[in-house]
Amino acid sequence: GEDVEQSLFLSVREGDSSVINCTYTDSSSTYLYWYKQEPGAGLQLLTYIFSNMDMKQDQRLTVLLNKKDKHLSLRIADTQTGDSAIYFCAEPKGGGYNKLIFGAGTRLAVHP
């Protein structure tokens, strides 16, 4: 996506933590999303964070938001082979109807 940037690849060992980073451009975004896409499948919402939060934790997932730097990260603790997928960050745009602008996606590969 033109407004949202992510690194394209990440390879981690099973059991390690994964950190996927994203930068966005619209400082007025009130919330930001992380979606997961497995091969040949649709988009699954993993989590979202409000812009008035710095951190959100949900089981193995931790989202960190740095509004000053417009930087968002997703940390997956104890990464498993089932976590192998493409992870997209997304921000809503367009007033009340909130079309999503996606980053290019980070392909996470988990190896034994």
Add this chain to the structure above:
Amino acid sequence: AAGVIQSPRHLIKEKRETATLKCYPIPRHDTVYWYQQGPGQDPQFLISFYEKMQSDKGSIPDRFSAQQFSDYHSELNMSSLELGDSALYFCASSAPRGELEQFFGPGTRLTVL
């Protein structure tokens, strides 16, 4: 729980043909979004509808049109298909304004030969 339904799941067409993709949102969801995801690309917003009216428009070619019907299902009509239209087309729906999550369907994979 009911999810977003898209049909067909796979579609193969020749160049210059037409195609119609259908989307059935989650019951009581009034907003529908269409996205196009090319091979190795991120999803790109095409168009959205709220209460049967077009609410926003993205990078949708003039050859494409869409509408939302009285039962809230939506159809994406694609004419004069080109090879570059081959992609995964996602529909998403969201609940009445104020709800944050867009629920995505499984997508329709369109292949243009």
